[in-house]
Amino acid sequence: MNKMMLVLAVLFFVSLSFAQKEVPMPKDLPPYGTEKPLRAPSVKTAKLDNGLAVWLVSEPGFPKVAFTVAVRGGFAADPADRPGISELLSKTIDQGTKARTAKQIAQELQASGGDLSAGSDKDFIEVSTAVLASRLDAGIAVLSDVVQNASFPDAEVALAKRNLADSLRQRESEPSFLAARAMAKVLFGDHPYHVTSPSQECVAAANATDLRRIFMQRFRPDQAILVAVGDFDDAKMMEVVKAKFAAWKAPDESALPGLKRPSNAPEHAVYVVTRPGSVQTTLELGTFGPLRGDPDYEAAMVANAIYGGTFSSRLTGNIREDKGYTYSPYSRLRVYQVAGVLVTHADVRNEVTAPTLNEINYELNRLATTAPSDEELSKAKHYLVGRDAIQLQARAALSNQLAGLWVDGLPPEEIGIHGQKIANASVSEVQTAAKRYFPAFQTAIVAVGEEKVVREAMAPFGIPVKTLQ
Amino acid sequence: MNGFHPKLCRLLLLAAALTTQVSAQQWKAPTTMKKLANGLVVVVSEDHSAPTFGLCVSYGIGFRLEPEGRTGFAHLFEHMMFEGTPNAPKGVLMRAIEGGGGNLNGDTRYDYTEYIETAPVSALDPVLWIEADRMKTLDFSTKNLENQRNVVEEEVRVNVLNRPYGLFFAIDLPGKAFDTYPNAHNFYGEFKDLDSAKIADVQKFYEQYYAPNNAVLAIVGDVQPADIFAKVEKYFSAIPVREIPPRPNVEEPPQKSERRATESDKLAKVPALAVGYRMPPRHSPDALAAAVTGELLHNGQASRLYQALVKEKQVALSVDGGLNWPLGTPYEYNGPTLMTSFIVYPANVSEDQLLTAYDSTIAELVGKGPSQQDLDRIVAKMRSDWYDQLEVPINRASALSHAVLFDGTFDAVYQIPDELAKVTPAEIQAFAAKYLVSSNRTIMDRVPAQTGAAPEKKQGAGQ
Numbered sequence: 021m022n023k024m025m026l027v028l029a030v031l032f033f034v035s036l037s038f039a040q041k042e043v044p045m046p047k048d049l050p051p052y053g054t055e056k057p058l059r060a061p062s063v064k065t066a067k068l069d070n071g072l073a074v075w076l077v078s079e080p081g082f083p084k085v086a087f088t089v090a091v092r093g094g095f096a097a098d099p100a101d102r103p104g105i106s107e108l109l110s111k112t113i114d115q116g117t118k119a120r121t122a123k124q125i126a127q128e129l130q131a132s133g134g135d136l137s138a139g140s141d142k143d144f145i146e147v148s149t150a151v152l153a154s155r156l157d158a159g160i161a162v163l164s165d166v167v168q169n170a171s172f173p174d175a176e177v178a179l180a181k182r183n184l185a186d187s188l189r190q191r192e193s194e195p196s197f198l199a200a201r202a203m204a205k206v207l208f209g210d211h212p213y214h215v216t217s218p219s220q221e222c223v224a225a226a227n228a229t230d231l232r233r234i235f236m237q238r239f240r241p242d243q244a245i246l247v248a249v250g251d252f253d254d255a256k257m258m259e260v261v262k263a264k265f266a267a268w269k270a271p272d273e274s275a276l277p278g279l280k281r282p283s284n285a286p287e288h289a290v291y292v293v294t295r296p297g298s299v300q301t302t303l304e305l306g307t308f309g310p311l312r313g314d315p316d317y318e319a320a321m322v323a324n325a326i327y328g329g330t331f332s333s334r335l336t337g338n339i340r341e342d343k344g345y346t347y348s349p350y351s352r353l354r355v356y357q358v359a360g361v362l363v364t365h366a367d368v369r370n371e372v373t374a375p376t377l378n379e380i381n382y383e384l385n386r387l388a389t390t391a392p393s394d395e396e397l398s399k400a401k402h403y404l405v406g407r408d409a410i411q412l413q414a415r416a417a418l419s420n421q422l423a424g425l426w427v428d429g430l431p432p433e434e435i436g437i438h439g440q441k442i443a444n445a446s447v448s449e450v451q452t453a454a455k456r457y458f459p460a461f462q463t464a465i466v467a468v469g470e471e472k473v474v475r476e477a478m479a480p481f482g483i484p485v486k487t488l489q
Numbered sequence: 490m491n492g493f494h495p496k497l498c499r500l501l502l503l504a505a506a507l508t509t510q511v512s513a514q515q516w517k518a519p520t521t522m523k524k525l526a527n528g529l530v531v532v533v534s535e536d537h538s539a540p541t542f543g544l545c546v547s548y549g550i551g552f553r554l555e556p557e558g559r560t561g562f563a564h565l566f567e568h569m570m571f572e573g574t575p576n577a578p579k580g581v582l583m584r585a586i587e588g589g590g591g592n593l594n595g596d597t598r599y600d601y602t603e604y605i606e607t608a609p610v611s612a613l614d615p616v617l618w619i620e621a622d623r624m625k626t627l628d629f630s631t632k633n634l635e636n637q638r639n640v641v642e643e644e645v646r647v648n649v650l651n652r653p654y655g656l657f658f659a660i661d662l663p664g665k666a667f668d669t670y671p672n673a674h675n676f677y678g679e680f681k682d683l684d685s686a687k688i689a690d691v692q693k694f695y696e697q698y699y700a701p702n703n704a705v706l707a708i709v710g711d712v713q714p715a716d717i718f719a720k721v722e723k724y725f726s727a728i729p730v731r732e733i734p735p736r737p738n739v740e741e742p743p744q745k746s747e748r749r750a751t752e753s754d755k756l757a758k759v760p761a762l763a764v765g766y767r768m769p770p771r772h773s774p775d776a777l778a779a780a781v782t783g784e785l786l787h788n789g790q791a792s793r794l795y796q797a798l799v800k801e802k803q804v805a806l807s808v809d810g811g812l813n814w815p816l817g818t819p820y821e822y823n824g825p826t827l828m829t830s831f832i833v834y835p836a837n838v839s840e841d842q843l844l845t846a847y848d849s850t851i852a853e854l855v856g857k858g859p860s861q862q863d864l865d866r867i868v869a870k871m872r873s874d875w876y877d878q879l880e881v882p883i884n885r886a887s888a889l890s891h892a893v894l895f896d897g898t899f900d901a902v903y904q905i906p907d908e909l910a911k912v913t914p915a916e917i918q919a920f921a922a923k924y925l926v927s928s929n930r931t932i933m934d935r936v937p938a939q940t941g942a943a944p945e946k947k948q949g950a951g952q
Binding site for chain 1: 516538539540541576577578579580581583584585587588589590591592593607608609610611612613614615618619622635636637638639640641642643644646647650651652653711755756757758759788789790791796799800803806807833835836865866867869870872873874876877880881882
């Protein structure tokens with residue numbers, strides 16, 4: 021770690037001595053101080069006889085403990101006739117076990133200072149809670165019961181179905197939800213990754229039997245991890261974990277098969293999602309990016325930070341701070357197990373839809389065709405390494421971050437390794453990644469808004485405009 | 490609300506509760522405070538668990554005191570604080586902070602406006618220099634004002650005008666529940682007011698309120714108090730004291746009867762109801778009972794309203810709310826506020842059905858009070874939530890600076906837990922009987938516009 025910080029410090033001082041085209045830094049702005057190494061969390065890893073991975077981070081001194089249980093298999097593992105049922109499963113997993121009613125689960129957790137939160141992503145389902153350290157036994161008792169013995173009572177499932185149907189109708193009125201759903205369809209086509217939420221048909225057809233079956237398939241110790249972060253003693257925690265989880269048995273059937281990396285490149289076209297009454301157009305430009313383990317992953321992250329991943333990025337500087345087209349534009353590099361996705365997002369008033377797309381295209385192509393300045397490169401690297409250090413401050417966030425690494429098949433040491441790779445990314449590597457992933461012609465464009473507004477705005481770009489249903 | 494990253498856009502961050510639990514020993518971080526000759530108060534709390542720090546500068550100005558005819562100005566002004574100074578032109582601030590590995594944001598609320606950063610400790614000096622620099626003067630640029638006016642109007646569109654429900658529970662509900670401008674006006678701003686804001690307004694507002702003697706700087710992290718006090722002296726001590734306008738009376742004339750309104754929403758697909766009860770002042774003996782009652786009714790799946798409305802009677806889809814919700818914790822307000830319930834309900838349930846169920850939940854609390862067990866449970870949850878608020882340096886800095894801004898001391902941050910532990914079931918019951926009455930509340934129903942003959946949404950929400 022020391023070595024990495026040394027590299028960063030050198031980079032920084034290099035950048036200070038070469039003033040860029042940007043306004044020079046004020047002469048009396050004090051220099052940065054000596055960098056302290058990021059303290060990567062000390063993670064104790066173990067595996068129970070039943071295959072359950074256990075990662076423990078003992079951080080005494082603050083009276084809370086965060087727990088995460090993650091299992092492999094999320095939206096992408098949902099049966100073809102039940103797309104999105106993972107969400108119904110995560111909404112009902114805490115609605116009863118053999119030993120506890122939904123109300124008892126909620127009240128027992130509240131008494132230990134926690135809430136249960138369960139959510140599904142493409143590759144996994146995660147159940148987590150954070151409780152008072154003084155009541156961690158009660159907290160882990162409820163969590164372990166839920167992930168091993170959820171019973172999906174018929175009445176609770178019926179109620180959850182009704183509420184989820186209404187909640188989906190509600191979400192369908194939100195432009196960001198519509199944009200994300202459309203982008204997944206456009207990018208992934210028939211690949212299981214196209215699912216971002218349940219369909220109304222799935223919610224109507226799903227029943228408690230489906231949920232119990234899927235729960236048995238996915239919630240099995242040999243496909244699961246338990247992470248705990250907080251104020252406890254490792255040895256004692258390990259005893260508690262064994263007492264609560266050792267009896268968990270994997271079923272005989274084999275685990276879910278793996279997925280293939282999607283190979284189709286999206287068509288460079290505009291996909292319109294009609295939303296009558298919109299006073300803004302929600303624009304998303306999406307394309308494929310690297311996977312977490314790819315050799316150019318870190319270089320692409322640096323490229324993204326320069327382009328649109330920070331407040332001082334080119335994208336924000338252009339369409340917010342210079343043009344005032346939008347409030348909170350961003351670009352994000354998201355990674356799933358078998359796909360990386362690079363998405364640019366901006367909500368803009370109707371009348372600047374076309375000029376905004378023009379500027380986004382310009383910034384994508386500028387990044388793909390010209391080298392970043394030394395200051396931009398240094399700033400992006402420092403930002404990303406600093407963000408890693410800042411993310412370690414919160415126990416619940418660290419617990420989820422570690423579970424995410426496990427889902428992607430990576431060890432806990434990845435947190436430190438990632439920072440080293442960021443620090444080592446050279447300007448030519450960043451440029452190569454930019455040229456590979458950022459050209460505007462590779463993007464699919466989703467536009468949520470008034471159809472007439474969007475179609476008129478897109479006409480000058482000369483690319484196909486299609487309306488999505 | 491200068492939110493680059495949606496995760497950092499904290500306007501809608503649900504209120505986390507400050508509180509404690511009956512018996513356990515309290516957690517407390519070493520914290521010290523000092524006042525500079527120019528009135529700037531500095532609070533330092535050590536946390537050596539990571540080589541980082543969080544910083545918050547809170548100014549004693551928020552929506553409540555923004556001038557009439559200038560709704561939304563405190564927030565528009567907040568944006569101008571990121572637009573550069575004569576020493577550090579536009580762009581320098583973000584480049585210096587992000588280039589040091591940090592990130593930054595700002596929030597405007599009724600009673601404060603805060604500027605927050607978190608970064609590796611190596612960036613401490615530049616960050617302090619930047620905060621001092623924008624406490625001295627700003628680049629009062631018409632071009633930047635025009636730019637940020639556009640940005641803020643896009644913010645209003647994305648959070649209010651283009652979004653179902655349009656924050657009616659946070660903007661329209663207080664507008665109906667309160668009678669005087671400071672508490673009732675649209676804090677995000679009417680566009681006509683945002684459009685007429687001039688650079689002279691920016692200059693005047695800055696001179697009136699952005700003085701060291703109207704600010705509290707809190708730093709939490711891998712730092713030493715003596716070192717911080719020396720640095721702050723170095724960067725901030727030359728900034729002169731300025732006269733702050735006397736605080737006007739913002740009290741409300743008493744509410745005499747229940748208020749009702751219905752709004753039409755052209756984006757929502759299912760109806761929603763908001764209920765707001767006027768609350769006692771923060772220093773009233775009833776304030777702690779108000780905080781606990783708000784959480785007892787609204788905090789999570791174990792809460793009374795969730796159990797009654799969503800689970801038992803099945804007349805609601807979701808329940809949110811609490812004291813001073815959603816624009817702060819139940820402790821961080823310094824003027825009239827509400828206990829708000831925001832309930833989304835199915836289209837086949839009537840407003841009357843929902844309200845009948847709601848009222849019987851309130852009546853049960855008034856009639857029987859909570860059991861000691863109910864109370865212990867919610868107090869444990871509130872203590873746990875409060876620790877969450879204090880865990881991360883940037884959030885602890887924020888909580889410390891608000892406390893000092895309001896009361897001149899940060900003691901409450903660590904003491905409120907003990908105080909809350911003393912709240913009894915009888916106090917909750919008495920509080921509910923006194924405040925949770927229909928003559929003290931405002932009810933606002935927001936219903937999806939009929940398709941076809943869509944009537945325009947009420948304009949209270951931001952236009």
